Amino acid sequence: MSTKELDGRGAIAAINLGVSKEMADSGNTGNAKGSTTGQRPGPHIAGKSRDSVEILDRLREREMLVPGSKMGPEIRNEYRRIKRPLLSNAFGKTASLVDSGNLIAVTSSAAGEGKSYTALNLALAFAQERDYTVLLIDCDVTKQGLSRMLGIEKRRPDLTDLLVSEKLSVGDALLHTDIPGLVLLPAGKPHEYITEMVASHRMAHLVQEIASRYNDRIIIFDAPPVLATPETQVLAGLVGQIVFVIEAGQTPHSVVNEALEMLPEEKAIGLVLNKCESISNRGSYYYNYYAPYGEKTE
Numbered sequence: 257m258s259t260k261e262l263d264g265r266g267a268i269a270a271i272n273l274g275v276s277k278e279m280a281d282s283g284n285t286g287n288a289k290g291s292t293t294g295q296r297p298g299p300h301i302a303g304k305s306r307d308s309v310e311i312l313d314r315l316r317e318r319e320m321l322v323p324g325s326k327m328g329p330e331i332r333n334e335y336r337r338i339k340r341p342l343l344s345n346a347f348g349k350t351a352s353l354v355d356s357g358n359l360i361a362v363t364s365s366a367a368g369e370g371k372s373y374t375a376l377n378l379a380l381a382f383a384q385e386r387d388y389t390v391l392l393i394d395c396d397v398t399k400q401g402l403s404r405m406l407g408i409e410k411r412r413p414d415l416t417d418l419l420v421s422e423k424l425s426v427g428d429a430l431l432h433t434d435i436p437g438l439v440l441l442p443a444g445k446p447h448e449y450i451t452e453m454v455a456s457h458r459m460a461h462l463v464q465e466i467a468s469r470y471n472d473r474i475i476i477f478d479a480p481p482v483l484a485t486p487e488t489q490v491l492a493g494l495v496g497q498i499v500f501v502i503e504a505g506q507t508p509h510s511v512v513n514e515a516l517e518m519l520p521e522e523k524a525i526g527l528v529l530n531k532c533e534s535i536s537n538r539g540s541y542y543y544n545y546y547a548p549y550g551e552k553t554e
Contacts, residue, residue, distance in 0.1 A: 379476050
């Protein structure tokens with residue numbers, strides 16, 4: 257799917273929940289090169305977490321949005337643009353239009369489009385905010401792509417453990433990191449009944465507990481691809497916003513539309529066009545298109 261095709265698609269036009277025009281030219285960033293000067297002293301969420309993990313060096317090597325990485329300023333700024341309408345829908349001027357706007361699912365049509373990369377860098381972008389903290393949850397239990405990327409796939413307890421055992425609390429499974437403001441929840445091992453577990457009252461209770469415990473918390477769910485498993489359809493009903501990642505030039509319109517049809521229309525859905533050169537010819541590797549999706553036009 258090209259940028260022109262995306263811009264011209266009526267099916268991907270939709271309602272505007274306070275997203276300014278400049279947000280439509282935003283992109284997805286990797287690692288931010290910069291200084292740690294002026295950052296918050298440390299995370300203030302997940303006070304009962306029993307464990308911690310160091311991920312900063314790993315993220316620098318992968319050129320993610322962290323201080324000291326080789327990611328250029330163009331891509332870094334594109335992620336900053338993407339997060340602004342998401343923050344507005346969560347805590348700002350448009351928050352009254354979006355229920356549970358601080359709960360954000362990141363997904364795609366199929367595997368390999370860059371959703372976990374996008375979810376992680378969005379979380380890192382949010383963690384740089386002075387007024388908010390972020391919890392990043394790997395909900396792709398089958399692939400565990402995010403957990404593997406961060407080297408936490410074997411950490412226990414995890415999301416699956418929380419869903420299986422009511423004796424565990426959310427705080428038991430959360431991992432502090434050496435990134436100020438960022439806390440993680442790994443996916444856990446694949447489970448035969450993971451779809452039913454995600455659709456359970458236990459999952460709804462956990463999400464509500466996570467969302468309401470801290471009034472400055474943004475929760476990002478790295479969800480499975482929509483067409484690969486039904487879990488994302490269930491999860492979409494629990495969140496307020498959805499970031500939908502599309503691989504430029506690879507994902508057919510029909511596949512994108514099929515996946516979008518499976519998501520609730522009442523949700524604030526943003527589209528990110530990934531792995532596409534910037535239309536401004538700045539030379540950045542990723543160009544992401546962020547636009548709201550909702551009511552369809554013929």
